[in-house]
Amino acid sequence: MVGLPYDCLSNPLGAVRLTFEKAVASGSDPASFDGKDWGASDLFHDFLFDNGGLSQVPMLNPSTLKWVQPNTLVRFRGMIQDMLGNEFYVGAHKDGDTWRTNKFTDTAQFPMAPSSDMRIWERRLLYCVPVPGQNSWTDFSPEAVKNPYTNSLSPQREKRQREDDATITDVDMQDSCHELQASPSAKKMREDEMEFQLLNSQKTATEETSSNASLVLDAERKSFPCLVKIYDTPETDLKLNDVFEFVGIFTFDPDLTAEKDDSDELAHEFGEDVLVHMPPSKVPRLHCLVHRKLAINDFLSVCPTFELKSNAVKELREALLGHLTAVLGNDRVAAQYMLLHLLSRVHARVDTIAVGKLSLNLTCFNKESTSVFGNRLKLAIEDLLPFTHYLPLTIERLNTVSLSPKKDYNTNRLVSGVLQLAEGSHLTMDETELQAGTLNSIGVENARVLKSLMESQKVEYDFKYYKMEMAADVQLLILSDGKSNLLPADLVLPFRPSSVDSPSAVDADTLKTWRWYLATMQPLPHSIEPDMQKVVEDDLVAARQADRSLGSQDLSRWLTMGRLLSTSFGETSLTMEHWQMVKELERLRRERLQGSM
């Protein structure tokens, strides 16, 4: 992009304007630009991906928010938590004889005469939050993106920044107050700020009563949502709970700050005004230019350049298995199952069955072993997978927590629940603390939601007038004393630790390779050759003849295990050897089950 009069990074709007003017000059009718791109998106695509501009774009997070300038290019990684519908805006208008565009901004860059010819276009609003349960190692180190403005701060800018600070963070509020006192708008802003704090504290108070503190993990990061405005993308591209990286223009306009005046109430009976519930000081706006879906691999900081050589994979597998065995107190069978469990993923949905899920229920946990192994396991999984959750179940929790997301019609928002999770999340449920007790109606509903998640990997979202099932893809691990009836898992395995020695510490590079291994093996394709298929079918029929209690779920589980076992060796088709391993594993498991009865 040599000779471009605008810097894509610090003046993206200029670039947008330029392409627009170019397009108009080349004879296209601005009226036809509705829902279409006139070349701006291509320009940024080139800049970001072909010219390596992506790494220069600052990541939007609470720390960078302090210095990121409005109307510059930023990126944001998050999960789509809610969709707020579409917004109509004046997309293009005539300023005298020239057309101007307002795409990718909140305010007009040129004054609009009220009678001028204008086109109304639409954009979609997505409410995004950082991926729930994201582990700290997935974060980019702050040094990765340097603050490009630190060196060239002019005094004027400094002042500007301070002003921003006043509205964005409440830390410096005390000092900035003095000098800002004079200006009435700043005062208003401050009042506003107070209000939000009040609102926020109320909100957190209610949150705390409804959910345990451990659930509000990392509250700082969790409460960093972003309102992304999407242009020209087909609706099907972006789905709820998808994890995306959005690159776009960050806008912040203090004029847009919501203020409660009397006219508001009149004009908006239902008080659903986006501005009221999502003040720009809490929820930054991002006008998305380019977006891409993220896979787990994108969250690994450095991708080791391993080849898919079977020997290397085998070694990695053995090392990881050894680690898991150590974590699980020398229980190698449990470690084997755990590895398969960590590799599982919903590959397809056929009728009501989610093919590929493998939930694991480790039984024989009591209070003591949970405190040792439960914690150890939790930490080990957190080190290996990017998004993890830990949910201890108690009667009280079940009766109060809201697991499934619910639509709040007062604010017109989808209130997130614990089970609104991104694809590929891992959820550990600890049932050992569950005592006998009575479930109230919320508890019954929660138990039902959990059961449907276990059985069909679906979560019902409550829209009050109807419920909608949303597909989920969550790895579920249950720790319990006996077999969990509340949460019917695919696999029930009595846990038999033989030592309590803590596993040796693992260095960061090894962890990285293991993460890479899990993330790379998981999406491998899989097939069963025809002659192998015959063997499998015969085995299944024979097994069912021998044991009438086997259902289609059991058969389905064996095939899933076969797939996962092949995958764990980096292979893409089922071999006889691996099929035998599956049967052997299942035999060992059955023996344990009978032994524990």
Add this chain to the structure above:
Amino acid sequence: MNDLDFKRDKDIAKDFLLNFADLNGEAKYMKVLQDVANRSTKAIQIELEDLIDYKDSDEEFLRRVTENTRRYVGIFANAVDELLPEPTEVLPDDDHDILMTQRSEEGTENADGSDPRQQMPPEIRRFFEVYIRASSKGRPFTIREVKASNIGQLVRISGIVTRCSDVKPLMQVAVYTCEECGFEIYQEVTARVFMPLFVCPSKRCSTNQTKGNLILQLRASKFLKFQEAKIQELAEHVPKGHIPRSMTVHFRGELTRKVAPGDVVELSGIFLPIPYTGFRAMRAGLIADTYLEAMSINHFKKKYEEYEFRGDEEEQIARLAEDGNIYNKLARSLAPEIYGHEDIKKALLLLLVGAPHRKLKDGMKIRGDLHICLMGDPGVAKSQLLKHIINVAPRGVYTTGKGSSGVGLTAAVQKDPVTNEMVLEGGALVLADMGICAIDEFDKMDELDRTAIHEVMEQQTVSIAKAGITTSLNARTAVLAAANPAWGRYDLRRTPAENINLPPALLSRFDLLWLILDRADMDTDLEMARHVVYVHQNKESPALGFTPLEPSILRAYISAARKLSPSVPKELEEYIASAYSSIRQEEARSNTPHSYTTVRTLLSILRISAALARLRFSDTVAQSDVDEALRLMQMSKFSLYSDDRQRSGLDAISDIYSILRDEAARTNKMDLSYAHALNWISRKGYSEAQLKECLEEYAALNVWQIHPNTFDIRFIDA
């Protein structure tokens, strides 16, 4: 577009209102206008379809109406103003009329009103509201499909009402009087907020420079009823992985108080931007909020009786009805992903269709709804069958025996938290009135509900006497129950009666009772193994071998069938009676009767036969219907007692022979037609293949001769 055009369009509108004739050749709109003049109605609904049909209207005019609807509502109102006939009835004078006569007298008196604000706006004189209704042809928009390009246009959308505001007065014309000159000043209000006038703008005041103070006259001003609501997309319109969208709707005048939260409605209206005023306009920047100005409301019909065919459904039903095999085809299309269970699906289809209710002269009612109970091992897809049926039925409630709310299955008296009054709240069975109530885990039902369900299943009412409220609620519902055997799994060593954990009084109320067992069988095992492997291999279900009908077609067909009320012809009475008596006798002969054949059984036979006749779109029950009904009943019994039969030592072939032998002896004939024989044996639950086998085997023994072409049977006299 300039004013001239609108004048011309007003003439077109006038011409249309004057001359449009409906199917009976009457001037439809002039009649409405007469009603308006007589003040018996207020709303003038102009159907877009009439405009389409109207001979003189060109397409250009139609396009203008749909794309600039709000303007044309005004044009039509102006046209109505000019056309309004004299009232044909004497009207009592109300306040408004007195005000109006006063005004018109004054108006002629001091006609220096070159100032538009002093001229009376037409709205204040009007006693009517004009609505333009979108054409009901074609599919309505979903909220998602309404785009920026639709702004200003007439659209038709469907959705569910989620919130409703109170009805409030909205000022349409503000009327002021001037303290100085005494003139009435009018101000039209088009937005929700307006800037009141303070200084009299009349000529007299302005020339005298008196700056007359204006006083707002609430009584003289015109107000409209106004209600705001939110609608949300229907669940079936939301693409996978998306959140339902919502939209604001404004209702005015006669359209207020027509909807309540939870209603599924189809609205036609004008999609408009909200004009921002004052500070908000500045703050909102470029963003425009939008709303739908409602023009008509249509509630979705949830009952079969009120089902309206959409699109080409009628045609498709006619085509299906011509196809002879409709019974099998429909049955297979129920829950196509559940393999097998053909007879159960047939029974469920009949449950959906039902028989007509009969009301005798003395007020006694005989129910037409079929009740079916599915019993079986865990994991044989009972619950899925139930859920599927609920999806197909236009009105269905799925619940479990335990019930999740305090209301339970029947009804409860509860204290309203706001008013502290006792209110009656209907349970699942009451909510499913005129529909289907699927009750899972029937055996785990509360004892209280179980007693109440006796009444529901036969009398079809729920009686309640609690907290001073004694009443009886209608519960005309077909009960579809699913239950687990007494010990979780069906125990073959115990008798069926022990396995079924329900009292006989309740059981006898079910027309059909099916037992679904998970039997050991090499073929089905292989089938299952293949299915599982296929699913894992190909990530999809194996092809079904037929294309199941869409649930919407199924629903349409059933609703069409339910419109009929077949009767039993005289000549069949004897046939049914003899069939019934033979079942009774059989039961008397056997030393361990499995079931109680009572009059209820006879009614069941009639009900199932009537449902079958409905499926054929026939007004009379045929003998084939009765035979199929008997076969289904026999099959349902066999699903329970098939083990007994094996124990009795009779194999199928010799049993068939004895059936045929008995039949021949009864009729005292040596000939038996094949069709007749097939009838008899299928009634006992045997298949055609078994009959053929039997025929061959005994023909070889020279017991009978078989006609080579027709397979008719002739016994060889011994």
